[in-house]
Amino acid sequence: MxxxxxxxxxxxxxxxxxxxxxxxxxxxxxxxxxxxxxxxxxxxxxxxxxxxxxxxxxxxxxxxxxxxxxxxxxxxxxxxxxxxxxxxxxxxxxxxxxxxxxxxxxxxxxxxxxxxxxxxxxxxxxxxxxxxxxxxxxxxxxxAGTTSVAHCVGAAVCFSGTVTKITDGDTIRVNNIAIRLALVNTPERGQPGYKEATDFTRALCPVGSTALVDEDDEQQAGSYDRMVAKVFCGDKVLNAELLNAKHAVILTTFCDKSEFASEPWARQYGCR
CATH class of the missing domain: 2.70.50.60 (abc- transporter (atp binding component) like domain)
Known part of the structure; x- marks a missing residue:
């Protein structure tokens, strides 16, 4: 041997x-x-x-x-x-x-x-x-072989990962990291519209799919141990799509604290 x-x-x-x-x-x-x-x-x-x-x-x-x-x-x-x-x-x-x-x-x-x-x-x-x-x-x-349709802006964390959980309409997990959608708010459990908003997010960003997470430069401290971010699912911005489908409202109190407040979807629904 x-x-x-x-x-x-x-x-x-x-x-x-x-x-x-x-x-x-x-x-x-x-x-x-x-x-x-x-x-x-x-x-x-x-x-x-x-x-x-x-x-x-x-x-x-x-x-x-x-x-x-x-x-x-x-x-x-x-x-x-x-x-x-x-x-x-x-x-x-x-x-x-x-x-x-x-x-x-x-x-x-x-x-x-x-x-x-x-x-x-x-x-x-x-x-x-x-x-x-x-x-x-x-x-x-x-x-992508050429410039991606979905891309990050700013200097905070940007990463692509796998959706691992849908918590509710405005909170998901990507690579098991809790993500709170910037600027938007969906109904909480027990409130009218909770199921519809959660189901909408689950359909647009199903568990196992790929999501691109762009952390909010102005809210890097997070929210209750969650990263505050804009999320791309395919070529769709989840934050904007929830607003367009009337499953969410803009959190206007955060308009002066968010990197994304000047984006068209944020301005259309309440940020000035």
Whole structure:
């Protein structure tokens, strides 16, 4: 039997991981079958484009935030992988780092072709004997070949992700991040129109679809642990469509506190 040094085995594993046309979801399944996690959570997986547009040849910033509810400390090994539209690994980043309960990582990647990419992050205790410390986190990213119809403005957070929950008409989750729609207000549970507004949002931005989130530059502090933003679903602005369908009203008290107050849909329905 031939024996290889551990460092050689690590290098061989990473070369195979980087070059093999292995679907990202296969890695996710391998990292998610163990129910005995260590309380580590990947609570944010964001992709922020240079200039606010998701198009081929434009640099993207990938941001990953890892936290622990069990005071997990010591070294962890994280991997971020991007699968291109043809099913091949387009980008792979791995690193063993010290961990004291919360870490944020950021790195750059530039897609070279249009189409749907899959971005995934997961955390292991080590590379030599990998054991998952968290559920894998994954999302879709649609890259345009030319300038995107939907794009962000301003300097705050901008990211594309997967709709994971519809809370009500004006609150959704994208990549499991709570998003409160800027400037608009829909009926609360128990009020007339609640179901209609919630169903409208669910139909326009169904769970599993891709949404583009443009955080409000003037409200970066958020609202009750929710990011305040304008949301694109396809080529539609959810905030505006709710107003057009009469499922929402403008929150005029925020017109002087929102980046989006001067947009046509906001001015049409009450911002001056």
């Amino acid at each position: 031939t024996c290889f040094p551990r460092i050689v085995l690590k290098a061989l594993f990473l070369v195979v991981l980087a070059l093999a046309p292995l679907p990202v979801f296969a890695l996710a399944a391998a990292a998610s079958n163990d129910d005995d996690y260590a309380g580590v959570t990947i609570d944010k997986l964001l992709v922020v484009p240079e200039g606010g547009q998701f198009e081929a040849g434009r640099q993207m910033s990938i941001r990953v935030n890892i936290t622990s509810s069990s005071q997990q400390q010591g070294p962890i090994f994280y991997i971020v992988q991007v699968q291109d539209p043809d099913g091949y690994t387009d980008y792979l980043k791995w690193e063993q780092v010290a961990f004291t309960g919360q870490r944020t990582f950021e790195f750059s990647w530039t897609p070279q072709k249009e189409g749907r990419y899959i971005i995934q992050a997961f955390v292991w205790d080590s590379l030599s004997s990998p054991k998952p410390l968290s559920q894998a986190s994954a999302g879709f990213l649609d890259i």
